[in-house]
Amino acid sequence: MNFLYALRMTLARQVEQVHAINRRYAKPRLAMSSAVQWALLVLRLYLLTLVGLLGYKFITVVMQ
Amino acid sequence: MSWIARLYYRLQRWFKAVRLYLVLAGPGVVVMIADNDAGGITTYAATGAKYEYYLIWFLVILGPVAYYIQEMTVRLGAVTKRGHAEAIFDGFGPFWGWFSLLDLLLVDWLTLVTEFIGMTSALAIFGVPPWLTVVGVCLLMAIMVLNGRYWTWEKLALAFCALNLIYIPGAFLVHPQVSDVLAHGLIPNFPGGFNGELFFFLMANIGTTIAPWMLFFQQSSVVDKGLKEKDIAWGKFDTLVGAFFTVLVAVFIVIVTGTVLNGQDINDAAQASTKLMETHHYAGVFMAIGLFDAGLLGAICISLASSWAFGEVFGWAHSLNNKIREAPLFYVSYFFALITAGLVVLIPRAPLVLITLFVQVVAVTLLPAALVFLILLLNDKDTMGDRTNSLWDNIVNGSIVAIIIALSTLYGVSTLFPTLFN
Numbered sequence: 447m448n449f450l451y452a453l454r455m456t457l458a459r460q461v462e463q464v465h466a467i468n469r470r471y472a473k474p475r476l477a478m479s480s481a482v483q484w485a486l487l488v489l490r491l492y493l494l495t496l497v498g499l500l501g502y503k504f505i506t507v508v509m510q
Numbered sequence: 511m512s513w514i515a516r517l518y519y520r521l522q523r524w525f526k527a528v529r530l531y532l533v534l535a536g537p538g539v540v541v542m543i544a545d546n547d548a549g550g551i552t553t554y555a556a557t558g559a560k561y562e563y564y565l566i567w568f569l570v571i572l573g574p575v576a577y578y579i580q581e582m583t584v585r586l587g588a589v590t591k592r593g594h595a596e597a598i599f600d601g602f603g604p605f606w607g608w609f610s611l612l613d614l615l616l617v618d619w620l621t622l623v624t625e626f627i628g629m630t631s632a633l634a635i636f637g638v639p640p641w642l643t644v645v646g647v648c649l650l651m652a653i654m655v656l657n658g659r660y661w662t663w664e665k666l667a668l669a670f671c672a673l674n675l676i677y678i679p680g681a682f683l684v685h686p687q688v689s690d691v692l693a694h695g696l697i698p699n700f701p702g703g704f705n706g707e708l709f710f711f712l713m714a715n716i717g718t719t720i721a722p723w724m725l726f727f728q729q730s731s732v733v734d735k736g737l738k739e740k741d742i743a744w745g746k747f748d749t750l751v752g753a754f755f756t757v758l759v760a761v762f763i764v765i766v767t768g769t770v771l772n773g774q775d776i777n778d779a780a781q782a783s784t785k786l787m788e789t790h791h792y793a794g795v796f797m798a799i800g801l802f803d804a805g806l807l808g809a810i811c812i813s814l815a816s817s818w819a820f821g822e823v824f825g826w827a828h829s830l831n832n833k834i835r836e837a838p839l840f841y842v843s844y845f846f847a848l849i850t851a852g853l854v855v856l857i858p859r860a861p862l863v864l865i866t867l868f869v870q871v872v873a874v875t876l877l878p879a880a881l882v883f884l885i886l887l888l889n890d891k892d893t894m895g896d897r898t899n900s901l902w903d904n905i906v907n908g909s910i911v912a913i914i915i916a917l918s919t920l921y922g923v924s925t926l927f928p929t930l931f932n
Contacts, residue, residue: 467604467823474603476890485882486602493609496875496922503926 536664537731542752543671547808548628550718555782558767566695572719573757584745587732594729595819613876618816620869622851628805631780644852660830677762680796686769713921722876730818817844878915
C-alpha cells in the first residue's frame with residue numbers, strides 16, 4: 447500500500463513538473479513573424495510525411 | 511637588437527595565444543572528433559573498400575560544412591548561456607520543445623547502443639568478452655564524470671580524441687601510393703557514374719558528419735565550460751581545428767581500406783579490422799583500437815548530451831562541476847542511459863542490425879527540426895545582438911541546412927525503402 451502511494455505521489459509530482467514546464471514556456475519568446483510561422487508549418491508537414499512513411503513501412507512489415 | 515626584441519615580443523604573444531587556446535579548447539575538438547564514432551568509422555571503412563580513394567574529395571568538402579553548422583552552436587551557447595534544448599523550449603514553446611527533447615532522448619539512446627556494438631565488436635577481436643567491455647566502459651565513464659570537474663572530464667576526453675589519430679600511422683603501415691591518393695582522391699568525380707549505390711554512400715557520409723546530438727552537445731558543453739561572448743572567436747577556432755581533424759581521420763581510414771580492401775564489401779569496421787589483420791597485422795590492430803576509441807568517444811558525448819538537455823529543461827543541477835549529491839538526477843539519467851544501452855548489446859539475438867538502421871531513420875526526424883531551430887534562433891536579434899547571423903551567414907548556413915535536410919531525408923527514406931533508388 448505504502449509503495450503504491452509513494453509511486454502515485456512520485457508520478458503526480460512528475461506530471462506537475464511537466465505542467466510547470468509547459469506553463470513556463472507557454473508563450474514562445476521568438477517573435478512569430480510570417481517567415482518563422484512558414485518555417486514551422488513546413489517542418490510540421492515534413493514530420494507528418496516522415497511519420498506517415500514510417501507508419502506505412504511498419505504496417506507493410508507487420509502484414510508480411 | 512631591435513629585430514631580436516621584436517621577435518621576442520612576437521613569440522611571447524604567440525605563446526600567450528597558444529596558452530589561451532589550450533585553456534579554451536575542448537567543446538569544438540571533442541564534438542568534432544567524437545563525430546567519427548563507431549558508425550562513422552564503419553561508413554568510412556566501407557567507403558574506402560568500395561570506392562578506393564575516389565570519394566576523398568567529398569569528405570574534404572564535409573569539413574567546412576560541419577564547421578559552419580557547429581560554429582552556430584558556439585555563438586548561441588556563449589550568448590544565451592543556455593543549452594540547445596532549453597533554447598528550443600524558450601524560443602518555440604512546449605510543443606517543439608517536447609518533440610525535440612523526446613526525439614533527442616530516443617536517438618541518443620539508440621546511437622549509444624550502436625557505440626556499444628562498435629566497442630564490443632572491436633575488443634572481441636582481442637578476445638575480450640562483450641560483458642567485460644560493457645562493464646569496463648561503464649566504470650571508465652563513471653570515473654570520468656564522478657570527479658566533479660568539467661575541466662578533468664574534458665582533458666580526459668581530449669586524450670581519447672588524440673588516440674583517434676591512430677588511423678594516421680595505420681595508413682602509413684599499408685604503404686599507399688601518395689600519387690594515386692592525390693590523383694584519384696582530390697579531383698571531384700563519381701566513380702562508376704552517379705547511381706543509387708553511390709548516392710547511398712554519399713548520404714551515409716553526410717549522415718555521419720552532421721548528427722543531431724552534436725548540436726545539443728556542443729551548445730551545452732560551451733555553457734558548462736563557461737565560455738563568454740569574448741571567447742567566441744576561440745570557440746570557433748576550436749571548432750575549426752576539430753573539423754580539420756575529423757576530416758583528416760576520415761580520409762586516413764579511407765586510405766587504409768582503399769589500399770588494402772579495395773573492391774570488397776565491408777559491413778562493419780570490426781570486419782574491416784579482421785580482414786586487414788590477415789595481410790597487415792598492425793594496421794588491423796590500429797583499426798580495431800581506433801574503432802573502440804571512436805565508440806567510447808561517441809558514448810562519452812552522447813550520454814552527456816541527453817543528460818544536459820534534461821537537466822536544462824527540468825531545472826535540475828546539470829553541470830559536470832557538480833558532485834553527485836549536488837546533481838543526483840543529472841547523474842542518474844546519465845548512468846541510466848549508459849547502462850541500459852550497454853545491456854541491450856548483451857541480450858542474446860538482440861536485433862542489433864535493425865537498431866543500427868533505425869538510428870538513421872529517427873535521426874532524420876530530429877536533424878531538420880534542430881537545424882531549422884538553430885537558424886531561426888541565430889536570427890533573433892533581441893537575443894543574439896551583434897552575434898546575429900549576417901546575410902552571408904544565412905546564405906551559407908541556409909544553403910547547407912537545405913542540402914543536408916534534403917539528402918538526410920533521402921537517406922532516411924532509402925533506409926526504409928532500400929530498393930527505391932536502384
